[in-house]
Amino acid sequence: MEDQTIHCRRCGSDAPRLPRPPFRSELGERISAEICADCWKDWLQHQTLLINHYGLDPRDSKARAFLYE
Secondary structure (H helix, E strand, O other): OOOOEEEOOOOOOEEEEOOOOOOOOHHHHHHHHHOEHHHHHHHHHHHHHHHHHHOOOOOOHHHHHHHHO
16 A cells, blocks of 8 residues: 655645546656645645636646646
């Protein structure tokens, strides 16, 4: 069984990991290995703010590229 906590690259604490990678890609695996669940939750809230502020359509490839950066 995998360890349920990780040392988060963003906040620097040992915290619960995500239950599964957020994307089916190398990026998703990297996020799952390096970012804790609480910091990922913070990112999702910030992402919503960016989408609303800039009027982004997540279905648009340019908008997704902006958010991935």
